[in-house]
Amino acid sequence: MPRRKKIYEGKAKTLFEGPEPGTLVQYFKDDATAFNAEKRDVIEGKGVLNNILSEYFMQGLGDIGVPTHFIRRLNMREQLVRACEIIPLEIIVRNYAAGSISKRLGIDEGTRLPRPIIEYCYKDDALGDPLVSEEHIAAFGWASSQDMDDIVSLALRVNDFMSGVMRAVGIRLVDFKIEIGRVYDGDFQRLIVADEISPDSCRLWDMETDQKLDKDVFRRDLGSLTDAYSEVARRLGVLPKGAVPMAKPTLIN
Structure with a gap:
């Protein structure tokens, strides 16, 4: 074979x-x-x-x-x-403060955010996937303004779905990251959710105990x-x- x-x-x-x-x-x-x-x-x-x-x-x-x-x-x-065609961005949706946003802004982990916050990181391992703004994205041509509207829409729909699914089984969706890809049908382009959605790419906490059920278990040696x-x-x-x-x-x- x-x-x-x-x-x-x-x-x-x-x-x-x-x-x-x-x-x-x-x-x-x-x-x-x-x-x-x-x-x-x-x-x-x-x-x-x-x-x-x-x-x-x-x-x-x-x-x-x-x-x-x-x-x-x-x-x-x-x-x-x-x-x-993967857009070179990680799209991060945060519902609660945890990880880097807590360190950057001095917000206690577990604090519920006023609304879901969407952040973007440039996909480059050598640079450590740095945080970037929509200004960077537009200036360097990584995504158009229409792409960004579609990305935000997709990210919030994923958040609504994932939050509901997790809440139903007693798990809090703290945050997650997704990647977005372009596909072409002739001259028509559309954006789709790509890569994976798993505990590797989400922060998941038990709603009653705050037990970590995601990759933070590995990051922080929690079991x-x-x-x-x-x-x-x-x-x-x-x-x-x-x-x-x-x-x-x-x-x-």
Whole structure:
């Protein structure tokens, strides 16, 4: 069987050429990184959990009319997704103060913000994904004014959906980040939600105890990352009680 062509490898995922034109295979790795990859480890089963959780959220968004790159899950670690041109921005939506905004503005973690705040970071690992303004985005041509209107609309729709889904299972959506891609149908361009939506890209706190159920468990050495992600999956009904995430397959010669 011919080896698939690798298109891109990031910290947590690898993209391979898809079986049909205009598609890619997105593989979820077990690698965990924090602080711009200064802290790293391999967490067995993390990729499996992120795959099934991202599938759940992407399908849910599609069901309410939010366009995404997701086509279908192929197996425990891979998804078939639509190829798109990624806008070089991370779009961050904050409902509560946590992480960098608390440090920058001196706001206590857990403080509810007056309204959802959208921030943008320029995607460049070498620069540490710096915070940028809409002025930077317009000046450097990363996105047009119409693109920005569409990005804000998509981000707030994702926030409404995710907040409701999480609240229903006793989880507070503190913040999250998404990536947006461009797809073309002839001369017509539209924007879609791409990359992933998982506990890797969200801050999720138990509504009663404020227990962290996201990558802060790894960042801050708060316990088992797979236990935290498994708890989210169980509450959402995508992981049966008592199930153990599948580790990497063992190759037999």
